[in-house]
Amino acid sequence: xxxxxxxxxxxxxxxxxxxxxxxxxxxxxxxxxxxxxxxxxxxxxxxxxxxxxxxxxxxxxxxxxxxxxxxxxxxxxxxxxxxxxxxxxxxxxxxxxxxxxxxxxxxxxxxxxxxxxxxxxxxxxxxxxxxxxxxxxxxxxxxxxxxxxxxxxxxxxxxxxxxxxxxxxxxxxxxxxxxxxxxxxxxxxxxxxxxxxxxxxxxxxxxxxxxxxxxxxxxxxxxxxxxxxxxxxxxxxxxxxxxxxxxxxxxxxxxxxxxxxxxxxxxxxxxxxxxxxxxxxxxxxxxxxxxxxxxxxxxxxxxxxxxxxxxxxxxxxxxxxxxxxxxxxxxxxxxxxxxxxxxxxxxxxxxxxxxxxxxxxxxxxxxxxxxxxxxxxxxxxxxxxxxxxxxxxxxxxxxxxxxxxxxxxxxxx
Ligand code: EPZ
Numbered sequence: 001x002x003x004x005x006x007x008x009x010x011x012x013x014x015x016x017x018x019x020x021x022x023x024x025x026x027x028x029x030x031x032x033x034x035x036x037x038x039x040x041x042x043x044x045x046x047x048x049x050x051x052x053x054x055x056x057x058x059x060x061x062x063x064x065x066x067x068x069x070x071x072x073x074x075x076x077x078x079x080x081x082x083x084x085x086x087x088x089x090x091x092x093x094x095x096x097x098x099x100x101x102x103x104x105x106x107x108x109x110x111x112x113x114x115x116x117x118x119x120x121x122x123x124x125x126x127x128x129x130x131x132x133x134x135x136x137x138x139x140x141x142x143x144x145x146x147x148x149x150x151x152x153x154x155x156x157x158x159x160x161x162x163x164x165x166x167x168x169x170x171x172x173x174x175x176x177x178x179x180x181x182x183x184x185x186x187x188x189x190x191x192x193x194x195x196x197x198x199x200x201x202x203x204x205x206x207x208x209x210x211x212x213x214x215x216x217x218x219x220x221x222x223x224x225x226x227x228x229x230x231x232x233x234x235x236x237x238x239x240x241x242x243x244x245x246x247x248x249x250x251x252x253x254x255x256x257x258x259x260x261x262x263x264x265x266x267x268x269x270x271x272x273x274x275x276x277x278x279x280x281x282x283x284x285x286x287x288x289x290x291x292x293x294x295x296x297x298x299x300x301x302x303x304x305x306x307x308x309x310x311x312x313x314x315x316x317x318x319x320x321x322x323x324x325x326x327x328x329x330x331x332x333x334x335x336x337x338x339x340x341x342x343x344x345x346x347x348x349x350x351x352x353x354x355x356x357x358x359x360x361x362x363x364x365x366x367x368x369x370x371x372x373x374x375x376x377x378x379x380x381x382x383x384x385x386x387x388x389x390x391x392x393x394x395x396x397x398x399x400x401x402x403x404x405x406x407x408x409x410x411x412x413x
Contacts, residue, residue, distance in 0.1 A: 003385040003399055005376035006408040007358060011244035013405045017232045017251040019044045019068065019225030021091075021394045023187040026164045027194050027223060028052045028072065029094030031061065033102050033168060034198060036220030037073035043225050044068070047393045051088040055095070058082050073220070076103060083109035083141075089393070090119060093161055096144065097124075097168030100133055104147045110140055115365040115390075117324035123155055123162035131169055131177065150175025150214060158183040158208065158294045164191055171200040173214035182208045185295040186255045190226045197221035229255040230301045231395065232276070234370045236260075237305040238402055240267055240280045241312055241378035246405060249275035258298045262287060262306065286315030287351075292322050300324060304331050304371030311340035311353035312378050319349040330364045331371050337361065338379050355380065363387035366394045373398060377407050384412075 019042035028049070031038045043049060045068065053063045053070065060077030063070065079099055086092040086109045099106040113119050121142070125135045131148035148169050155162055163183040168191075170177035182188065182204075189206040196202050198221045201213040232251035239246045240263060253260060253271045260276065263269050266284040270277040287310045292300040300323035308331070310317035321327050328349045332342035337360075340353040358381030363369025369391040376383035388411075391398055399409045 001388055001411060001413050003373060003376075003388055004410055004412050005358070005373065005383045005385060007356075007377050007379040007381060007383065009242060009377070009406050009408050011239045011242045011377070011402070011405040011407055012246055014247040014249055015235050015401055015405055016249045017227045017235070018042065018396055020187060020228035020230070021046055021048055022160070023190045023226045024049050025052055025091035025094055026187055026191045027225065028056065029091075029164065030098050030168050030191060030194055030198070031056065031072040032076060032095050032098035033171065034218040034220060035073060035075045037071055038198075038220055039222040040070045040072075041222070041224045042068050042227075043070040044228065044396055046396055047389070048089045048091050051085060052091055055081060055085045055092055058085055079103045079105050080107040081109060087111045090114065093121065093124065094164055096128070096142070097165035100128065100144045101148055101169050101172040105145050107141065107143045110142055112140060115330065115368070116327040121162075123157060123159040124165050127153055127155060127162055127166040127179070128169055131166070131173060133169070148173040150177045152178040152180070154180040155182065157181070160185050160188060163188050167191060167195060167202070167210060167212070170212045170214060171195055171202065171218065172216070173212070175214055177212045177214070179210045179212070180208065182210050183294060184208055186226055186229065186252070194221060194223045197223060226255070227251045230299070230367065232256055233259045233302045233305055234374070234395070235401070236263060236276060236278055237309055237374050238377055238407065239278050239405070241309055241374050242407070243280045243282065244405070245279040247275050247277050251275060256302075258296060259302050262290070283312045284315075286310065286313050287317040289318040289320070291320040294323075300327060301367050303327060304368045305374060307331055307342070307349065307351060308335065308371040308375040308378070310351040311335045311338070311342065311356060311375055314352070314354045317351040319351060321347045321349070327368070331368045334359075334361045334372055335375055338375055338383070357381050358383040361385045363390045366390050370395065370398065373402070373409065377402065377409065
């Protein structure tokens with residue numbers, strides 16, 4: 001399957017954002033901490049979430065979905081994650097911490113690297129070891145054994161996934177834990193809020209220093225998945241790239257301030273409490289110099305979006321990707337097929353562009369695929385975008401949603 005995109009339409013109208021993939025996956029990981037029912041509202045119906053639910057179900061959980069509400073309950077009957085499911089998504093790693101905390105053991109096949117990088121898990125494993133857990137890393141599989149005890153541990157890098165796993169690992173530990181240099185992404189703060197609702201004694205929500213006093217058990221809770229800031233940025237990028245005018249609603253502008261600042265400097269942008277208005281009359285000369293970094297700085301997940309925006313500009317934009325070692329080259333090559341002039345040297349891309357024309361494109365990862373769709377909507381002529389299974393991992397009906405704004409994009413088998 002591929003998208004057929006006939007570029008040139010100005011996107012206009014209002015579009016609502018749905019729940020964040022990277023929040024939902026972390027919260028689903030935390031359901032391993034209790035047999036009680038966890039109810040998640042605004043939970044996006046995307047492939048990664050479906051596969052995470054499949055994994056939890058295969059290990060014993062009872063899962064159900066009613067629209068955008070997902071319910072998970074029951075004990076795990078197995079702490080061996082089936083390889084066929086666990087390797088479908090990287091998010092499966094997020095069951096590690098909760099499973100070790102609750103069952104003191106887990107055997108988890110690991111998906112390994114992906115298109116954007118090698119994706120090691122050393123920060124997860126060193127943190128679990130600091131909590132007294134024995135970690136056997138066999139490369140394509142990790143086994144953990146032992147009940148976590150409290151510890152004072154500093155992450156060598158503010159890894160989102162490692163922070164999430166370690167928070168889940170210490171909430172049932174004997175004693176107090178202080179976890180330092182935690183990631184402070186909104187999705188991590190949401191997990192911290194869910195854990196508190198489940199009965200965890202956790203201080204420092206949203207900060208890089210979290211103090212947890214272990215408790216004997218956690219109970220059920222109900223929680224709203226936060227809006228997807230990357231989807232919000234994707235829609236805003238599509239409106240900006242096509243010189244359109246629109247409103248992206250049901251989002252939290254506070255979660256994408258670094259990206260919004262880039263747009264506010266170049267377009268007519270109005271920011272409200274839970275929506276953003278944007279009107280774009282012409283492409284800017286460039287997007288300056290962008291350096292990706294942990295929150296609240298410019299997110300790596302929005303890098304491919306801004307590369308596509310910059311490919312529509314005649315001036316020079318510099319993009320430095322600091323998080324993942326292979327997240328620039330593929331889209332640079334694809335956009336150059338559309339008439340852009342992008343060179344990549346190490347982790348720095350120099351982007352020049354202008355009037356893009358349609359081409360046959362291939363998505364290799366989730367956010368890169370969204371970037372290619374945006375470029376194709378802005379280009380003149382027809383483009384084909386293959387590899388949309390990557391896009392479906394994190395976007396709900398991207399073609400349908402962009403069509404609702406007037407984009408000429410449809411799915412072809
Ligand atoms: C999360 O991945 C997101 N995924 C990613 O989104 C996002 O790009 C990333 O955070 C950074 O914001 C989910 O939340 C499911 P990291 P994660 O651990 O947790 C290195 C998307 O498209 N590292 O913060 O894997 C790592 O290689 C995805 O939605 C280690 O070296 O990211 C990378 O260079 C893509 N050792 C950097 O840290 C470790 O043990 C950031 O990784 C862990 C990470």
